[in-house]
Amino acid sequence: MATQTGKSDLLFSGSDWDFTKLSRAYDAIEAIAVEELHLDTYPVQMEIISSQQMLDAYSSVGMPLMYRHWSFGKHFLHQDLLYRKGGRGLAYEVVINSNPCIVYLMEENTMALQALVTAHAALGHNHFFKNNHLFKQWTDAGAILSYLDFAKSYIARCEERHGFAAVEAVLDSAHALMEQGVFRYHRPPKLSSERQREGLRERLEYEERSYNDLWRTLPPSQQRANVKAQDPEWKKSLNLPEENLLYFLEKNSLVLEPWQREIIRIVRVVAQYFYPQRQTQVMNEGCATFVHYTLMNMLFDRGRISEGAMLEILRNHSNVVFQPAFDDPRFSGINPYALGLDMMQDIRRISTEPTAEDRDWFPDIAGHGNWREVLLEAWTDHRDESFIRQYLSPTLIRKWRFFVLGDAADQPHYQVASIHNEHGYDKIRAALAHSYDVGANRPDIQVVDVDLLGDRQLRLQHKVKHGILLEDTSRDATLRHIRRLWGYEVSLAAVDAETGLTVHERSTSQIAE
Amino acid sequence: MPIFIDRRLNPKDKSLGNRQRFLRRAREELKRSIRDQIHAGRIADVDAEHVVPMPERGTGEPTFNNARNSGKRQHILPGNRHFSPGDLIPKPGQGGGAGASSPGNTVSEDDFRFVLSREEVLDLFFEDLELPDMVKLNLKEILAFKPRRAGFAATGSPTNINVGRTMRNSHGRRIALRRPKQEELDAILEELAMLELAPSSTATRQRIAALREELDRLERRRKRIAYVDPVDIRFNRFDPQPVPNANAVMFCLMDVSGSMGEREKDLAKRFFVLLHLFLKRRYDRIEIVFIRHTHEAQEVDEETFFNCTQSGGTVVSTALEEMHRIVRQRYPSNEWNIYAAQASDGDNSVTDSERCIALLDGKLMRLCQYFAYVEIIDKREAHIFGSTENGTSLWHAYSAIDLKWPNFQMSRIATPADIYPVFRQLFGRQPALLKRA
Known part of the structure; x- marks a missing residue:
């Protein structure tokens, strides 16, 4: 290395950045991250964008490539308004789970901020994306960009061929079912490679060209008659019940054209891609925040960041992890950055300076001093729900002064169920973990039956947990969308999960268009 | 070393296509807002940007949502100060101050208004009138512009350099910085030449040395202080002015x-x-x-x-x-x-x-x-x-x-x-x- 004078050791000085400085900062931060935290990351691609482009990225769910749809335009207007009013600042960065990992940096950031963002996104998030088992199993970082590129041009071609309105109708309906368009329990199939998709499309085109109406007039085969006799048999062939409504409609809808099925598939793939992110908000942001905080402090301790820059970094850091109390007008839920960082720092504390209580609660890690390994393991194996269930300590519950409020719709009062005391720790931990369980908190709606030989009605079932029903108007509107994709009437039965009784039934025949 | 890509110069308005799709979708409602604004506003104001409220119909994005008013649930909140288990807290009245119990409330959409550009406003206005396309295009066209002299600027293209103004600046700067004039140099050279012709003595030699030194100093100073410096240069500034018709x-x-x-x-x-x-x-x-x-x-x-x-x-x-x-x-x-x-x-x-x-x-x-x-x-x-x-x-x-x-x-x-x-x-x-x- 160069001479060890104090001045040359600073990574940067002043607030202006340039590419040499960025590169120098990244190299230093990466070196220390690998050395001290044993992070393992995808190669990084940093893209410098303006605030206008940041807004663009916001409106298309943060992806650099996205197909066109009016709802993104609406979101853009909304973000633009919030930004212009000063109601919300723009993010300093956007990071994309892809290989290479793409990090957007805003040109307005100062050099200190760019360093902070580099540590946060290019190392923290990047490590999490590469190692967390949810991302590893459920998303394909290497293929997503080329898939989106395909999706964008495919939908543009559909618009040319079939008109804006037709494409928009399919996309609207598919977007309404995005929440119900993911495989939660079994792993989704890998994204097919470009070549396979090409082959599939060629086959479809061939079928379209060589379509002969005569085939339709053939008498039904013996096999088909058999199917009629044994109901459960074809029900099984449809893989019912099916939780992934979009998948079911894509494969089995009676009215969709091949190109419409392909569009549904695109929406489904995008929904699936984002599903792990929604399950790991606290962990993902916590990991990134912990990494940037730790690395920046280490760099400062080694004299590579000046005091002025460090002050700016700390100021931004504390803005990010600000958590107002529940009765504060600024309160808008639990800040995942704050909770994640606190939990991870708490693990470090338990590992190095445990109290008697910690030894009681966490015998495996208390006092062992191996916080790096514990954290790396947690980042790899957990999602928010299991992470909180495993690692939320009484110390932290006391620090946050958590309490659980019971809310029954038929009561005029909320009731305080547990607070941060000996009896409450377990319950608070379980309740908080449960509130981060995406699968358990979203309405559970499945396809249970379809009368293919009769009126072709599609039967859906909503498992009602704790008596929580669906909101009426949006439910009706969504059912209309399902009918559009399915082609025939659709009914939704709300069945209580515990008693098995049908609480409520709604069919599209009851809903006016 | 990461890969760097500078995207700042990429074409802007990546989301323009989305905006157009959105406007097309909300067309009827936007048309109504514009119609109302024209009805209420002044004739001359039509030809400008308009702020319109967010259309409600046709822009909803329904999904299956849990109803807030049914069932039992638990909220986990930070910042307990004086609650103990079993305490009852009255629910806030409908519609106001539900912030504590419903996390994640964002800005309401009621006051969500956005700006339509002049072109978009005119498009919506013309649609009712069923104007032919040629006419629409004609009306939307901004007036022809002609550059008109409007003072001076410090930047510009070389063809627009204003020599008079530039030289005046240069002159002022030369005086202010005391750039040695050619006459001073000439005077010294003349004296040198005379001294060199004269019989040499200690006094003249000293005088010559001093003069040479002075000459040297002046010449260096002349080099340091340019005759015309980039800061002197002024360009003619042109302002595009609409061609005055009548x-x-x-x-x-x-x-x-x-x-x-x-x-x-x-x-x-x-x-x-x-x-x-x-x-x-x-x-x-x-x-x-x-x-x-x-x-x-x-x-x-x-x-x-x-x-x-x-x-x-x-x-x-x-x-x-x-x-x-x-x-x-x-x-x-x-x-x-x-x-x-x-x-x-x-x-x-x-x-x-x-x-x-x-x-x-x-x-x-x-x-x-x-x-x-x-x-x-x-x-x-x-x-x-x-x-x-x-x-x-x-x-x-x-x-x-x-x-x-x-x-x-x-x-x-x-x-x-x-x-x-x-x-x-x-x-x-x-x-x-x-x-x-």
């Missing part, structure tokens, strides 16, 4: 007697707006004169013109007389292009129609570039009148003018789409008519 005045004449209702006034207003848009494109400066009349006419401001009614009979010629008076007083026809747009429901007393013919034929039509008359009729009457020649007394009277003067146009309108044909002639290629400026 002045135009637009007379809006309207019958405001009781028979003109809200619908009639709204149609009339759009008629005036369209004429104004047309004039704005052609002329540098436009003035609008509003004349309302019942059995007597008066000049009023825009607010009064559209919003106040007045009781009384209907004598159209009073408005024409008033217009003639104003033209004579304020808008001499050799300086102003005079356009007139008259809207009425066609009622007039029989004897007065003769007077109108006389006024128009004898005086006004010679002064006007263009006189457009619209008769606003009921939708149900539209098919009765069609293009037949029977009609109100004013219609009869004006038909005679229509035959005689090519720059007179008249039409009956029942819907917004009927307005454009009145102006068809204006938007056609009629250089002879328009060049009389």
Whole structure:
């Protein structure tokens, strides 16, 4: 290395950045991250964008490539308004789970901020994306960009061929079912490679060209008659019940054209891609925040960041992890950055300076001093729900002064169920973990039956947990969308999960268009 | 070392396509907002950006959502100060202050308004009027610009250097920094030459050395302080100025007697707006004169013109007389292009129609570039009148003018789409008519 004078050791000085400085900062931060935290990351691609482009990225769910749809335009207007009013600042960065990992940096950031963002996104998030088992199993970082590129041009071609309105109708309906368009329990199939998709499309085109109406007039085969006799048999062939409504409609809808099925598939793939992110908000942001905080402090301790820059970094850091109390007008839920960082720092504390209580609660890690390994393991194996269930300590519950409020719709009062005391720790931990369980908190709606030989009605079932029903108007509107994709009437039965009784039934025949 | 890509110079407005799709989807509702704004606003304001509220219909994105008012659930909140288990907290009333119990509330969409650009506003406005595309394009086109001298700038292209100004700056700077002048150098050189010719002595040698040193110093200083430095350079600045065409005045004449209702006034207003848009494109400066009349006419401001009614009979010629008076007083026809747009429901007393013919034929039509008359009729009457020649007394009277003067146009309108044909002639290629400026 160069001479060890104090001045040359600073990574940067002043607030202006340039590419040499960025590169120098990244190299230093990466070196220390690998050395001290044993992070393992995808190669990084940093893209410098303006605030206008940041807004663009916001409106298309943060992806650099996205197909066109009016709802993104609406979101853009909304973000633009919030930004212009000063109601919300723009993010300093956007990071994309892809290989290479793409990090957007805003040109307005100062050099200190760019360093902070580099540590946060290019190392923290990047490590999490590469190692967390949810991302590893459920998303394909290497293929997503080329898939989106395909999706964008495919939908543009559909618009040319079939008109804006037709494409928009399919996309609207598919977007309404995005929440119900993911495989939660079994792993989704890998994204097919470009070549396979090409082959599939060629086959479809061939079928379209060589379509002969005569085939339709053939008498039904013996096999088909058999199917009629044994109901459960074809029900099984449809893989019912099916939780992934979009998948079911894509494969089995009676009215969709091949190109419409392909569009549904695109929406489904995008929904699936984002599903792990929604399950790991606290962990993902916590990991990134912990990494940037730790690395920046280490760099400062080694004299590579000046005091002025460090002050700016700390100021931004504390803005990010600000958590107002529940009765504060600024309160808008639990800040995942704050909770994640606190939990991870708490693990470090338990590992190095445990109290008697910690030894009681966490015998495996208390006092062992191996916080790096514990954290790396947690980042790899957990999602928010299991992470909180495993690692939320009484110390932290006391620090946050958590309490659980019971809310029954038929009561005029909320009731305080547990607070941060000996009896409450377990319950608070379980309740908080449960509130981060995406699968358990979203309405559970499945396809249970379809009368293919009769009126072709599609039967859906909503498992009602704790008596929580669906909101009426949006439910009706969504059912209309399902009918559009399915082609025939659709009914939704709300069945209580515990008693098995049908609480409520709604069919599209009851809903006016 | 990571890969760097500088995206700042990439084309902006990546989301423009999404915006267009959104506007197309919300078209009907946006059209209604624009219509309301035009109804309430001033004629001259149409040609600008408008702020519109977020359309509600057709822009919802429904999904299955849990209903807030059913079932049992738990909220986990930070910051407990004095609660113990079992405490009951009354729920806040519906609609207000539910912040504590419903995390994740964001800004309400009620006050969500956004800006439509001038082009988008005009598009929506024109759609009702069913303008031909050529005309739409013509109207949206910004005026031709001509660069006009507007002071000096520190940056610019070399062809625009202003030598005089640059040299003046350079001169000032040279004086201020005491750049040695050529004469000083010449004087020293001359003295040197003289001394070198003179017999050498210690004094002269010393003098020579001193002079050389001085010469050296001055020359170095001259090199350091440039004769013309980049900071001296000034460029001529040009401001794009709309090509001044000429002045135009637009007379809006309207019958405001009781028979003109809200619908009639709204149609009339759009008629005036369209004429104004047309004039704005052609002329540098436009003035609008509003004349309302019942059995007597008066000049009023825009607010009064559209919003106040007045009781009384209907004598159209009073408005024409008033217009003639104003033209004579304020808008001499050799300086102003005079356009007139008259809207009425066609009622007039029989004897007065003769007077109108006389006024128009004898005086006004010679002064006007263009006189457009619209008769606003009921939708149900539209098919009765069609293009037949029977009609109100004013219609009869004006038909005679229509035959005689090519720059007179008249039409009956029942819907917004009927307005454009009145102006068809204006938007056609009629250089002879328009060049009389």
